[in-house]
Amino acid sequence: MHIVVNGAPLQVPAGTSVAAALAQQTPGTTRTSVTGAARAPLCGMGVCHECRVRIHGRTHLACQTVCTEGMSIHTDVGTAPGNATL
């Protein structure tokens, strides 16, 4: 299955979560904190919201989202205009 992470193509097994897919690219960052630090999944189960990413313009939790063919993922939540907090 092919996905696109920040514009770069990536191949992942079917059924892989977005969080697991991002972790293939060390260090597997998902978002940027309010003071600018890189963050990655913490709880793995939809509680901590550290893994929020932008997919097709909407914010999703990477650990609770399964990759689909052609999915375009952006790890700019926290830095992109309009994506500062959510």
Place this chain on the structure above:
Amino acid sequence: MNQPVTQPMTEPHSAHERCDILIIGAGPAGMAAALAAAPSGASITIVDDNPLPGGQIWRDGPQVVLPALAQQNRAALTRHTNVRLLTGTRVVGLGDPQPGDKASALLLEDADRGWTQHSQRIVLCTGARELLLPFPGWTLPGVTGAGALQALIKAGLDVRGQRIVIAGTGPLLLAAAATATQAGATVVRVAEQAPWRALAGFAAQLPRWPTKAAQALTLLHPRLRASTHVLEVQGTTQVQTVRLRKSQRAEETLACDRVACGFGLVPNTHLGQMLGCDLGGPLSGGQGLAVDTQMHTSVPGVFAAGECTGFGGSERALVQGTMAGHAAAGQVPHAQALRPQLARWEGFAQVLQASFPLNEALKTLAQPDTLVCRCEDVPYAALTERQGWIDAKLHTRCGMGACQGRICGAATQHLFGWTPSPPRHLLAPARIGTLAACNTAPTDDPFTPLS
């Protein structure tokens, strides 16, 4: 994957949906509740925010072989045409109730839309989360919860060839170590903060529950060390080393790629509290939802089962879920008949919880600049002068971020003894479109109340 993904039988088509019994959470307790209630003919909707049913212990994924019981329960659910399973769906808040409703209406949201779900009865099977305590370096990419490491591996995280340190307390550490090892990682240390004396006491009780004793034997790990806890994780852009405190003031520093820390469990009671349910479950240090002998909470029409009432494992959750399902369907004798079975697993839960008390030293790990609230980047030093949870929220924004205090609330409860205030509307970040849809009037009323 073991089974095809269970799809909703009917897609929600309006801003309002109705069912007889609404079950929140599709783990062992939620599945059991649905299977117990289904023969009554009640219309049942189960919602879960994960992509697949199973909860944490029966989490499915690309390379998971589910236990036979999990597969059976999933298959059984699909055979009941009066059960609708909605995965990838979360509760975001309260909806406007309709006249005659016994239970609160809940505002639900999936990837595409939001709607108000009306029901006669609600069964809360919201499970538990890990207690995650702050220490220097815990925000570095590569640090996760112990259960989180399991969840991520099941979701496809490739850990082949990686060195992993697992630290914290309780049997979950060994389960996480087993999952990581099976996935091709090298677990270089399992650091259990409880002393060997506590572990031996726990092991000595296990023969009372033979399946648990057998399970424990398969999980024992040669790198397990007792009286050992994390001090710090070091690295620039990701985890590079972890510093551990061993007994007798000795330390060790281990090179590793991941650190997974879990310090026990916290019942997920936010939704129950928002509905007005009392806390006080006996197997939770008072932190779980209080239930009576029929799994009824303090709020009429609302039942609770599983780890949200206090933790004790999947066997207890299955029994409680079955009882709650029967009771919600009005079949109280069926629920009562399971009391002895429940007592057996509550006994296990008591032994489990008595065996792993947290070392006081874990309250001293955070340094002044260690972030406690990860959403709002609030350091420990900013919280030490605060008088309580509300004071901290008002002055530092601790607990005001996207997770709504689920991580730092439990942490500050442990560190400072603060009691997080009950959650209010909204329960989770929600889209504007969801909120806009929730006030529109229902278009029809096909609802027939339970007799």
